[in-house]
Amino acid sequence: MNNIKETHNHGKEVVISIKGLYKSFDDNHVLQGIDFDLHKGENVIVLGRSGSGKSVLIKIIAGLMKPDKGIVKVLGKDVHKLNKKELIELRLKIGFLFQHSALYDSMTVRENLEFPMRRNIRDISEDKIDEAVKDVLDAVGLAETSDQMPSELSGGQQKRIGIARMLIMKPEVILYDEPTAGLDPLTSYEINDLINEVQKRYKTSSVIITHDLTCAKKTGDRLLMLIDGKFLRQGDFDEVFDTDDERVKGFYDYNFIE
């Protein structure tokens, strides 16, 4: 069962399956019984306040943190029961965009992009590396930055290069941690477009953590509202906010009205 890809009753393949997930930090119970499935080709948005446990959730999915309880399966594999070699193999199929991009600041843009390829694909030719770097830089529209250092790039450019770095390994699943945080509205708009382009062009399935409702509306096929450690609401954008619950309404009102 562990290595067989599960299929949801909608008929779409399930790429991430989470059941009964709990995580606490001392007395702070951030995740209290999370269940959800991500289907192939789908963009799921996880909305929630700062400190609500959104980033913890995707770090658990990527195997960067261990849950207290619960099962996390990615592409049919139980992430927290894999040995080191199996986890490395699985991670080759997962892309992760960090909130502050996490580009290696001692390397140029090009070296940042080459780094995962050189270390994960033995005996790869220089031509193939050049081709892959060109392809992903073109995909994010920053071909001219390849010799620049990350510190010379703007916040939006760093996000794009972060996306390019994960695309170079052609991941099946992408985890975005606050992709538009700290960006101006126009740059956020471009990043939202890029997320949609990536989904179409590379046929990826994504979990997008955000508290930016524009990003949620523009990029999400389905929204999950994380409140008090549980998914309080889920559905499409209108379904999630069609409620009298003040905790959900307050979120909407702040983003679009006040």
Place this chain on the structure above:
Amino acid sequence: MDTTSNQPAKYFISKGIDEFFIGIYDISRFIGQFFKEAATPPFEYQEVVKQCYKVGYKSLSLITLTAFITGIVFTDHSRPALADFGATSWLPSMIGIAIIKALAPLITALICAGKVGSQLGAELGSMKVTEQIDAMEVSAIDPYKYLVVTRVLATTFMVPILTLYSAFIGLLGSFLDVHGKDQTSLTVFIHDAFFKIGYAEITSTLVRSILFGFTIGIIGCYKGFTTTEGTEGVGKAANSSVVIIMFLVFIEEMVIVKFFNPLYMQ
């Protein structure tokens, strides 16, 4: 309910002791992981060479200056004491023993603790708090192997080489001082300086340097790799790396000199 609030002193002592032993346990595991990862492929040869360059070449000017000055100053300070007994001709011999057996390994280790240890703590600490280490991990790259193993190997290889270089420069400084005052020739100086130095002394110096190099690498990397609390944590990692390395270097020096050297230096 906080039952410790009535006994703060006892609580803090107990907490301090707990943290000390947890720290010892964590660093033991960190060292164990080093030997395991260092012995298993893939090996990051290129990165080891790059780190050797950073540790070795970039520390060269500081070590040259410090060792040269130490050689001159130590010779100058020692001269009056020997002159009182009419034994200034023993100066090269005494300087040879002092520099090769004691000063060169210690000076090199302390300089590398300040320059390399703090740099490792700050560099890896900064990578940790900006999630670059996590980024490596999710890119299916083992950050321990790439960042820690390479740097610890580099310090372990380079500190002994720098120690020999430092001894050479220290003796050069001493020779210039002795030559300037006593017109001692280079041949006589070398003969006298190495009169009481044999393979056992050189081996002891190299073994201690290897241990000091390993200590510098592993503590710097450990403090960097376990950094928390953002940019403040990076500063703390750099600072505590230097303090702990210096403390351990002196402890190791004392243990080897007092307990191990007598076993084979008869």
